[in-house]
Each structure stands twice: as C-alpha cells, then as structure tokens.
Amino acid sequence: MSTAIGFKNVSKHFKGAGYNAVDHVNLSIEHGELITILGSSGCGKTTLLKMINRLYEPDEGRIEFFGEDISSSDPVKFRRKIGYVIQQIGLFPHMTVADNIATVPKILKWSKEKINARIDELLELVGLEPGEFRNRYPAQLSGGQQQRIGLARALAVNPDVMLLDEPFGAIDAINRINLQDELLKIHAASKKTFLFVTHDINEAFKLGTRVLIMDQGNIQQFDTPDNIVENPANDFVRSLIDSVKGQERFIGD
Structure with missing residues (x-):
C-alpha cells in the first residue's frame, strides 16, 4: 500500500x-x-x-x-481531489438530488451522458433507487437519505x-x-x-x-x-x- x-x-x-x-x-x-x-x-x-x-x-x-x-x-484544484462530508450535509434545497450530486462534475464540464451514468451509479452505491430518488428535492428526503446523498455528492468525481x-x-x-x-x-x-x-x-x-x-x-x-x-x-x-x-x-x- x-x-x-x-x-x-x-x-x-x-x-x-x-x-x-x-x-x-x-x-x-x-x-x-x-x-x-x-x-x-x-x-x-x-x-x-x-x-x-x-x-x-x-x-x-x-x-x-x-x-x-x-x-x-492550488487549494481550489486540490480540494477537487478530496470528498468532504459534514454533519450539516449542505444539500442545495432548490436543486434535485441528481443536480446536487452533479455539482462538481458540471464544474469540471463532464458530458451529460457521463454525469447521468455517474448519478445512477452513486445512488445505487448508497442504497437509493435512482428512478425513485434522482428527481426528488432535499426537503422530500429523511435525514438519513439526505446524508446518503451528501455522501454520493462527495464521491461524484471519484476522489482518492x-x-x-x-x-x-x-x-x-x-x-x-x-x-x-x-x-x-x-x-x-x-x-x-x-x-x-x-x-x-x-x-x-x-x-x-x-x-x-x-x-x-x-x-x-x-x-x-x-x-x-x-x-x-x-x-x-x-x-x-x-x-x-x-x-x-x-x-x-
């Protein structure tokens, strides 16, 4: 290692x-x-x-x-190599689950196809059905579900x-x-x-x-x-x- x-x-x-x-x-x-x-x-x-x-x-x-x-x-570029999850979660309330997860991939100008595939992959990884959850808003989720989305968002760009x-x-x-x-x-x-x-x-x-x-x-x-x-x-x-x-x-x- x-x-x-x-x-x-x-x-x-x-x-x-x-x-x-x-x-x-x-x-x-x-x-x-x-x-x-x-x-x-x-x-x-x-x-x-x-x-x-x-x-x-x-x-x-x-x-x-x-x-x-x-x-x-460079601090900003460096932070993109690291996923960060806190107690307060910090999901954007006006954005869907899918858009929350896609925040950094969009900044990095990933293709729409790559972003959508990554959203589905991550929702499955954190135990949430993509078809059921990708278009929900944070207010429609339980605390535990919000924390899972926070984890998925932090994992979005595959940080080390x-x-x-x-x-x-x-x-x-x-x-x-x-x-x-x-x-x-x-x-x-x-x-x-x-x-x-x-x-x-x-x-x-x-x-x-x-x-x-x-x-x-x-x-x-x-x-x-x-x-x-x-x-x-x-x-x-x-x-x-x-x-x-x-x-x-x-x-x-």
Whole structure:
C-alpha cells in the first residue's frame, strides 16, 4: 500500500487558546484505510481534518498527499481531489438530488451522458433507487437519505480521499447504525482512503481499520480497535475504554 496522507511534525494554534489545536503531530495513513478520529470536543480532530483539505493551514510542519507537499498546490484544484462530508450535509434545497450530486462534475464540464451514468451509479452505491430518488428535492428526503446523498455528492468525481466530519451526528440511533453499515460497504467497494471524525467510541471502533485517539491536540494512540482495547497506551485511553465497556455493542465485549 502507498501512503495517502502524511503529517510531518504538524502544529496548529488558534489565537487565545491555551494549547495547540494540533500539537506536533506525526502520522501516516495508508491508501485504502478507513481511519476513525476519536476524541471529545476541542481535542483537535476536526482541525486535523480541515488541514488536509486546506481549510486551515498548519503553523508548523508539512502535510503530504501521496508524497506531495499540499502547500505547493492550488487549494481550489486540490480540494477537487478530496470528498468532504459534514454533519450539516449542505444539500442545495432548490436543486434535485441528481443536480446536487452533479455539482462538481458540471464544474469540471463532464458530458451529460457521463454525469447521468455517474448519478445512477452513486445512488445505487448508497442504497437509493435512482428512478425513485434522482428527481426528488432535499426537503422530500429523511435525514438519513439526505446524508446518503451528501455522501454520493462527495464521491461524484471519484476522489482518492474522503473526509467525513461527524456525518451521522444528527441522525437517530437506528438510522445511524444503518448508515454505518452502508458506509462500510461503500468503503469496501470504493477502495478509497476514508477519514471519519467522531466523538462516539462505539462508532469509531466499529468503522475504523485503525482508530486515532486525540486529546488536547495530541495523539494518545493510533492502532487497530483490538490492539487499543487489549493494550491501551495510557491512562487517558484506558479510562475512555472503561467508560463504555458496559455497553452491549462495544467491540471489546
């Protein structure tokens, strides 16, 4: 496997904060992994994600994308290589499902035939029947269906890397589990690199091939779910695991 994303001594500080949002982080993510980034609010997980697609620039260090320093690329063109999904989804309400998915392909001047074929392909991939959903508007969809469309739109131009920032955070428990299962299928089918931010340890351990645990801008542990459960790196990780061991669906049970 090739390295998709590399952080080399990366730091980010926000004015007025008592500590770095991301503090001298070093890590490598291999292409094809589904990495979950776990931590409480303010731990640095979203900042880490936003530096990958250059919404934030690091104060120190460098970030590499398939071996290339991302600071040397045009930010707008670079972001087209990356899919980005957030909790708020951000579908355009005045546009149909098909037009929402086609947003970036149209900017890139794909042919109408190629766009239509891609829309149908992606709707099937996220478990929605094209004939039933392509002409609907966002207001006619459930929250879970909207999130699936957001995922399809992010996948539209076949990005090498997908960034997902708590995409299921506003979804009810049953739909959330269904979407998690769907995401695992989509990841397996796409063979892409996914980074998924969450504050839910069950979600992190269910989805992640490896889990990156953060606190106050620092990596506390970065390993497979099983290895983290069996060998917590420190007291912080140990307390995190102990806090949920009584929950029935926790992977460590």
